[in-house]
Amino acid sequence: AQSVTQPDIHITVSEGASLELRCNYSYGATPYLFWYVQSPGQGLQLLLKYFSGDTLVQGIKGFEAEFKRSQSSFNLRKPSVHWSDAAEYFCAAVSGTYKYIFGTGTRLKVLA
Amino acid sequence: EAQVTQNPRYLITVTGKKLTVTCSQNMNHEYMSWYRQDPGLGLRQIYYSMNVEVTDKGDVPEGYKVSRKEKRNFPLILESPSPNQTSLYFCASSSMGQGKNIQYFGAGTRLSVL
Numbered sequence: 001a002q003s004v005t006q007p008d009i010h011i012t013v014s015e016g017a018s019l020e021l022r023c024n025y026s027y028g029a030t031p032y033l034f035w036y037v038q039s040p041g042q043g044l045q046l047l048l049k050y051f052s053g054d055t056l057v058q059g060i061k062g063f064e065a066e067f068k069r070s071q072s073s074f075n076l077r078k079p080s081v082h083w084s085d086a087a088e089y090f091c092a093a094v095s096g097t098y099k100y101i102f103g104t105g106t107r108l109k110v111l112a
Numbered sequence: 113e114a115q116v117t118q119n120p121r122y123l124i125t126v127t128g129k130k131l132t133v134t135c136s137q138n139m140n141h142e143y144m145s146w147y148r149q150d151p152g153l154g155l156r157q158i159y160y161s162m163n164v165e166v167t168d169k170g171d172v173p174e175g176y177k178v179s180r181k182e183k184r185n186f187p188l189i190l191e192s193p194s195p196n197q198t199s200l201y202f203c204a205s206s207s208m209g210q211g212k213n214i215q216y217f218g219a220g221t222r223l224s225v226l
Binding site: 006009032034042043044045046049051052090092094098099100101102103104105 | 155
């Protein structure tokens with residue numbers, strides 16, 4: 001069955017430190033891949049997307065993600081985290097059937 | 113302004129009392145979808161629609177109905193709500209076609225079924 005896995009439920013980093021959030025997918029063919037962020041009490045905002053081509057994708061707010069086909073991964077990174085990045089992050093995928101699958105989310109806490 | 117509008121934002125109801133959550137988009141998107149978000153489970157797709165009069169089940173369709181009579185509207189119907197449908201619900205829409213599948217989300221509807 002198709003699936004999206006975010007292995008880390010919670011991650012805590014210090015402000016200014018680097019960040020990597022993991023995402024693994026299981027699909028027959030490479031799906032479209034997305035990262036969304038959800039601040040407390042808010043809806044979902046798209047950070048970045050991967051459809052094809054360059055495997056390093058740049059997004060908003062200084063985030064980037066790298067698609068690795070061999071590892072079925074699409075990890076999100078940020079070189080220097082700001083306190084305002086504290087939120088919940090969701091990885092998502094969609095294939096040709098147009099059924100979207102989301103990971104269970106990673107809640108990021110930023111220490112001052 | 114491009115947006116997806118859900119109403120109501122908050123709803124408290126009782127078991128068995130039919131309710132409808134509305135969703136409307138002004139971007140002329142073909143694709144619309146409903147999700148529920150529960151702690152520890154992320155977002156799970158309830159139903160989706162790829163065009164007017166075309167709807168398909170997502171991963172958790174039981175207890176829900178949808179309709180797509182107009183392109184801009186995609187209401188979610190709970191004919192007989194139960195407490196296990198207490199959740200945060202999101203509507204989303206997107207264009208379709210290669211490279212266009214970027215979903216825009218509504219602000220969410222928090223439903224409590226007593």
